[in-house]
Amino acid sequence: MAAVMPLSNLLDARRVWRGRAEPLPAGEQPTGWAALDAVLPSGGWPAAALSEILLPLDGVGELQLVLPTLARLSQGARAVVLVAPPYLPCVAGWRQHGVDMRRIEIVSATEADVLWATEQCLRSGSCAAVLAWPRQADDRALRRLQVAADGGRALAFAFRDRQHLSNASPAALRLELEARPQARVWVRKCRGGALPAQPVALPRALH
Amino acid sequence: MLWACIALPQLALDGVLRRRADAGPLVLVAGTGHARSIVAANAAAREAGLRVGQRLSAAQALLAQFEALPYQPERVDQWHRFLAAVAYRYSAEVSLLPHAIVLEVSRSLNLFGSWPRLESLLRADLDALGFRHRISAAPTPHAAHVLAGVADGQAVLTDEQLRHALQRIPLAQSRLPAAAAEALPGMGIRTLGQLLALPRDGLRRRFGAELLLALDRLTGAAPAGLEAYRPPDRFDLRIELTHEVEAIGALVFPLRRMTSDLSAYLAGRDGGVQRFTLQLEHREGHTEVKVGLLAPEREAGMLFELARARLEQVQLPQPVIAMRLLARDLPAFVPAGRDLFDERPANALPIEQLRERLRARLGDRAVHQLGSTTDPRPELAQKVTAHDDGWQEPSPRPTWLFERPIPLRGAAPRILAGPERLETGWWDGGEVCRDYYVVETAQGQRGWAFCAPGERDGWMLHGWFA
Numbered sequence: 001m002a003a004v005m006p007l008s009n010l011l012d013a014r015r016v017w018r019g020r021a022e023p024l025p026a027g028e029q030p031t032g033w034a035a036l037d038a039v040l041p042s043g044g045w046p047a048a049a050l051s052e053i054l055l056p057l058d059g060v061g062e063l064q065l066v067l068p069t070l071a072r073l074s075q076g077a078r079a080v081v082l083v084a085p086p087y088l089p090c091v092a093g094w095r096q097h098g099v100d101m102r103r104i105e106i107v108s109a110t111e112a113d114v115l116w117a118t119e120q121c122l123r124s125g126s127c128a129a130v131l132a133w134p135r136q137a138d139d140r141a142l143r144r145l146q147v148a149a150d151g152g153r154a155l156a157f158a159f160r161d162r163q164h165l166s167n168a169s170p171a172a173l174r175l176e177l178e179a180r181p182q183a184r185v186w187v188r189k190c191r192g193g194a195l196p197a198q199p200v201a202l203p204r205a206l207h
Numbered sequence: 208m209l210w211a212c213i214a215l216p217q218l219a220l221d222g223v224l225r226r227r228a229d230a231g232p233l234v235l236v237a238g239t240g241h242a243r244s245i246v247a248a249n250a251a252a253r254e255a256g257l258r259v260g261q262r263l264s265a266a267q268a269l270l271a272q273f274e275a276l277p278y279q280p281e282r283v284d285q286w287h288r289f290l291a292a293v294a295y296r297y298s299a300e301v302s303l304l305p306h307a308i309v310l311e312v313s314r315s316l317n318l319f320g321s322w323p324r325l326e327s328l329l330r331a332d333l334d335a336l337g338f339r340h341r342i343s344a345a346p347t348p349h350a351a352h353v354l355a356g357v358a359d360g361q362a363v364l365t366d367e368q369l370r371h372a373l374q375r376i377p378l379a380q381s382r383l384p385a386a387a388a389e390a391l392p393g394m395g396i397r398t399l400g401q402l403l404a405l406p407r408d409g410l411r412r413r414f415g416a417e418l419l420l421a422l423d424r425l426t427g428a429a430p431a432g433l434e435a436y437r438p439p440d441r442f443d444l445r446i447e448l449t450h451e452v453e454a455i456g457a458l459v460f461p462l463r464r465m466t467s468d469l470s471a472y473l474a475g476r477d478g479g480v481q482r483f484t485l486q487l488e489h490r491e492g493h494t495e496v497k498v499g500l501l502a503p504e505r506e507a508g509m510l511f512e513l514a515r516a517r518l519e520q521v522q523l524p525q526p527v528i529a530m531r532l533l534a535r536d537l538p539a540f541v542p543a544g545r546d547l548f549d550e551r552p553a554n555a556l557p558i559e560q561l562r563e564r565l566r567a568r569l570g571d572r573a574v575h576q577l578g579s580t581t582d583p584r585p586e587l588a589q590k591v592t593a594h595d596d597g598w599q600e601p602s603p604r605p606t607w608l609f610e611r612p613i614p615l616r617g618a619a620p621r622i623l624a625g626p627e628r629l630e631t632g633w634w635d636g637g638e639v640c641r642d643y644y645v646v647e648t649a650q651g652q653r654g655w656a657f658c659a660p661g662e663r664d665g666w667m668l669h670g671w672f673a
Contacts, residue, residue: 059652059671063606079558086607090670091579091589093604101577105558107565108573117565125555152555179651204653204672 029155032068035200036185040173041193045069049172050146050156054165054188058086060179061202062159064097069155070129071098078128078154081121084109086133115141122148122156129155143170177202208427209313209322209364212351213294213329214341215287215306219278220247222286225337225464227449232273236263246278286338289472292438293332296475297325302348302433307355309348309433322362336471337464345369347427349382356380366427373425374400383421387414399425438476442469442483442534451526455519458487458530462518463511465532470507479503479540484533485514489525496521499571500563503538509560516567583631584639585669586611602627603645605655605670615656615666620646623653628660645672 030044149156174189184199232252300311341359345351423429578592625644641657653672
């Protein structure tokens with residue numbers, strides 16, 4: 001087999017073909033950030049799946065990223081649940097982002113119960129989105145959340161420290177937030193599409 | 208009028224057997240000393256040759272190993288009334304007859320469908336509760352009672368059919384006054400049909416008015432004269448365990464029975480339960496487990512799961528010998544409606560049940576909502592409530608709020624907006640006088656910080672614009 005065959009011949013003969021990911025159905029859960037929707041394969045959050053948001057610090061726009069989605073979901077029939085948030089959600093501030101606070105359920109749980117409570121909420125099927133701040137979540141725990149989100153048709157958001165970026169994660173989408181020199185979002189993993197090479201700017205408004 | 212009769216041939220035995228998982232030979236005995244005799248025996252015991260009416264000593268000679276429990280008439284009465292409460296779900300006219308329950312169902316058929324359908328509903332309920340039964344229907348309650356005694360599943364829907372059906376009933380099964388039922392066969396009268404054909408005057412002279420009244424009640428010529436059953440306003444169920452239980456796990460099976468009984472009782476009253484108490488009785492004293500719900504509920508699985516979650520947190524100081532379920536206030540139950548265009552998955556757990564499940568494990572106050580108040584002080588501007596007035600604050604507010612402000616250390620932050628002066632609270636001692644700014648730290652975090660009026664120093668951070 002010394003003869004070198006050009007690849008184009010094989011392609012033309014249909015003996016070799018290029019793999020391509022199945023295009024995802026678009027636009028079910030837009031993030032509310034047009035620039036981010038444009039680079040995400042499903043045109044928004046992966047529906048019924050876990051999205052991981054990795055932060056360097058608190059207060060760098062992590063809620064701003066999800067608040068347009070929460071505002072939209074809080075108009076729907078299903079509840080939005082916050083499991084053990086690190087601070088108190090400020091009612092006036094959330095309302096300035098258009099969130100109906102009557103649809104937001106806050107669950108206080110100890111560190112040991114956070115994953116259990118998150119999984120219960122996701123699995124129940126009566127929550128549109130569940131936000132959690134797990135501190136001791138390993139690969140298996142996140143996989144359980146991913147499965148529960150799929151079973152309950154809910155959006156799951158896990159906010160974690162940026163140090164976890166080097167660990168593999170079963171989340172369908174991983175976003176990393178950057179505060180300096182300006183607020184930007186890196187897509188670090190997205191199921192069903194290629195990773196965008198450039199970060200997406202996150203314009204920060206006060207309200 | 209159409210009356211259904213539920214005959215309960217083994218009420219005493221079923222009441223005992225239904226809370227047991229095993230099925231070894233078991234008999235109920237009554238009497239004292241050497242006169243103790245068997246009044247009921249389960250299938251395994253009958254197979255071994257034990258019979259009702261046998262002396263206990265004779266039974267012990269036949270079979271080495273069997274369980275003999277005392278026959279408790281008051282317990283039988285309790286189950287009888289419990290089943291009447293369950294039947295109350297299907298009719299407002301329920302009465303107790305010996306070893307039977309009768310209920311007027313002609314109007315219930317409008318709601319539940321034809322008689323065969325209602326009959327299958329009744330049977331499903333009784334099967335689920337673990338009581339053997341025979342069901343019949345007739346235009347009068349006493350006739351239904353007689354028919355249920357003869358065979359299972361008879362339905363006589365019109366007066367004409369009733370006359371016909373009564374013809375062939377032997378007097379021994381007719382539940383007529385004992386004196387007449389014993390004397391008449393000696394005179395050649397063996398069936399109800401023969402008796403009904405006799406002249407009434409002669410019967411009255413020979414057996415008194417009592418027999419005629421019984422016959423008239425049977426055919427519907429006289430009112431049934433039954434006392435209507437009213438379900439009590441509280442639920443109280445106590446079961447004694449067969450042995451001393453030291454592990455909570457062994458209480459789960461009886462607990463499931465108790466909560467499903469409670470659920471059946473609530474369905475009968477068309478009510479729900481919001482609070483109930485489980486009493487775990489020890490040799491001395493008892494442990495109380497209180498179960499509280501946010502809204503009245505009556506679904507058996509949910510009541511069981513919640514009670515179980517509470518029970519599992521209990522440390523038993525002593526072994527448990529009996530368990531009691533008490534529910535005193537039974538408010539009206541409003542079933543949750545579901546929208547036709549509901550976007551939830553078909554097998555979704557309703558949000559109310561999710562809340563209860565979380566509360567059962569995490570504590571009563573674990574699930575809450577936040578709403579705003581009219582107080583401008585950030586610490587008091589929001590509170591735990593289901594009410595939210597929707598007031599739009601014109602000045603920027605953060606999305607994360609700290610429970611109390613913390614000092615902002617490091618280099619002086621960059622000011623993005625402000626100041627917004629809050630000067631209030633002088634009337635209640637919690638006076639606040641602050642200039643709030645939106646600031647950005649050197650790391651790019653946006654915070655909501657304040658300092659004393661007019662100063663740009665001593666920053667206190669009160670929240671994040673996350």
